[in-house]
Amino acid sequence: MTDRVIAGHPSDREIVGRISSVPLRGRIPRYFWWVFLLFFVIALLFLFSIGWLLIEGIGTIGLEIPAAWGFMIVNTVWWIGIGHAGTLISAILVLLRQNWRNSINRFAEAMTLFAVGIAGLFPILHLGRPQYFYWLLPLPVTHMPWPNWRSPLVWDFFAIATYILVSLMFWYMGLVPDMAVLRDRAQTRGKQIVYGLLSLGWRGSAYHWSRFETSYLLVAALATPLVVSVHSVIALDFTSALIPGYHSTIFPPYFVAGALYSGFAMVFTIAVPLRQFFGFQAFITDRHLDNGAKVMLASGCFVAYGYISEAFFSWYSGDPFERYMMWNRAFGDYSWTFWVMLACNVGLLQFLWFKRVRTNPWLLFVLSLGINIGMWIERYVIVVVSLTRDFVPSMWRNVTPTWVDYSLLLGSLGMFFALMFLFLRVLPAITIFEVEELEHKVEEGKA
Amino acid sequence: MSAPGPERYGVLAGFETPEDLLQAAERTRQNGFVALDAFTPYPVEGLTKLLGGRKNRMPVWTFIGGAIGGLGIIGLQLYSTTINYPLNVGGRPLAAMTAFLVPGFECTVLGASLTAFFGMWIGNRLPTYYHPVFNAQSFSLADGETFYLLIGADDPRFDRSKARRLLKSLHAKSIEDVTP
Secondary structure, three states, X not given: OOOOOOOOOOOHHHHHHHHHHHHXXXXXXXXXXXXXXXXXXXXXXXXXXXXXXXXXXXXXXXXXXXXXXXXXHHHHHHHHHHHXXXXXXXXXXXXOOOHHHHHOHHHHHHHHHHHHHHHHHHHHHOOOOHHHHHHHOXXXXXXXXXXXXXXXXXXXXXXXXXXXXXXXXXXXXXXHHHXXXXXXXXXXXXXXXXXXXHOOOXXXXXXXXXXXXXXXXXXXXXXXHHHHHHHHHHHHHHHOOOXXXXXXXXXXXXXXXXXXXXXXXXXXXXXXXXXXXHOOOOOOOHHHHHHHHHHXXXXXXXXXXXXXXXXXXXXXXXXXXHHHXXXXXXXOOOHHHHHHHHXXXXXXXXXXXXXXXXXXXXXXXXXXXXXXXXXXXXXHHHHHHHHHOOOOHHHOOOOOOOHHHHHHHHHHXXXXXXXXXXXXXXXXXXOHHHHHHXXXXXXXXXX | OOOOOOOOOEEEXXXXXXXXXXXXXXXXXXXXXXXXXXXXXXOOOOHHHHHOOOOOOHHHXXXXXXXXXXXXXXXXXXXXXXXXXXOOOOOOOOOOHHHHHHHHXXXXXXXXXXXXXXXXXXXXXXXXXXXXXXXXXXXXXXOOOOEEEEEEXXXXXXXXXXXXXXXXXXXXXXXXXXXX
């Protein structure tokens, strides 16, 4: 049954039981904790590198004028992109009444939250004096200047901060009714108290549901333009600069498509092991994989179109700097990044045309890893390679990342997955009430 | 009041399916009860209307919240750049509306989302950790398979035995008195 969004005919009792058994179970297999430990150690490396960077200053990371933006900005752009798929799944698909999203939206939203939280750290770490980052806030303090409202850095701050807050609210709102289910099911006093507090005393009143549904839909409707705006604003940081390779009008849509592309790749990176280890095959079915892969295919094609148009316009502009930028990307000192990027983002993409690939979980998993790497490298090509060759040849200089750069990137991955593991352990990974509602509609033949 | 007993909050009946609940809600309304509430594991379409509730005002509040956020930040930007601290940065216009629109948009979304989120809390009086319905033995959201209908004791037509008889005729699988 590949076209069903819920496999088999689980009763409400089975749905609740299977999903809530993960957070409520007393013990879970030992290997879960071993994998968590691995990520946790890497997360500690992240904290160590941040500490090192803050104490020693940004001279420890690979920044060399003219390349004043390095790994930190690449990481920010990449992580925010990963967050975007979560919002797409939870907000845009809810508005489009795509019911298949119901079983993957909770962990996709958690993914968004953690990814954007990590993304928000990097611009602060990239500041020369990170202790003053709050100067971006228009605080009513007389001894401090106002933020420079005409600077894209302020836009970034507003866009990312809004995105984190809205994602958090949306995620928590969906959790409230499920917390009430866990509260009523919990066997131990501690869990009853914690889930009880988190549930806000939810009792499922019809009037409450009515307000809940309206608010949820409204936040979804608001998050939809927001998700498009966040990466567009980040793209505007680049387009408003004059550097060849940055100064391009294709950037906002191209960044958003790239964000969805890498974000869906990350969804698969998490969903495939998740359904395997926790036995969620009934809720995350082949249809989810197929649909998600189609979104990836569409956004990936858009990214490929972005590459073509960038290359075309740099040639068509007739501008020697623009033309040199494109030549430098393909055949310069960093040419290998360009070709790896093309191989991963455009080459691997072609496999998704086949349904057999789209419904093969582990193949999809491997493709997703490749695409995630490809998308990171794409951001590197844009951010760093463009900067190393600006207008005056006497300024040209290559940059080499240091161990701090690498450990911050690796560490952020460890942090992200460690947080995901904790989330899977303590909260229901799938929205219980939405799956019940969906199953009810499926039974009635409405969905 | 005939016999002195524990004060009552209402009568709670559990039903097997949302359809049973909808039917029960309709019949109870037809029998003249007005202080009704229902408790369900997931939203049931059209239930509030059958219970006699009106449409909620969340969209209006959300719009107001968004307007405050958006106009507020645009006003703040204009005030800070033109009145409070005009600063000539490379001869660019002080009131740079194109640049101001980005925080304007973000804060509109933020204001509206905050209102929708906390408006849901305030409208629903959450968090409310105590509620009489939690006293009922049969009340639990744990299985997700019972849909409850509550006839409140503050209903002008409330009569315990009549309410129970009616609920029984509607095939309730459990009927229980709720104490406050």
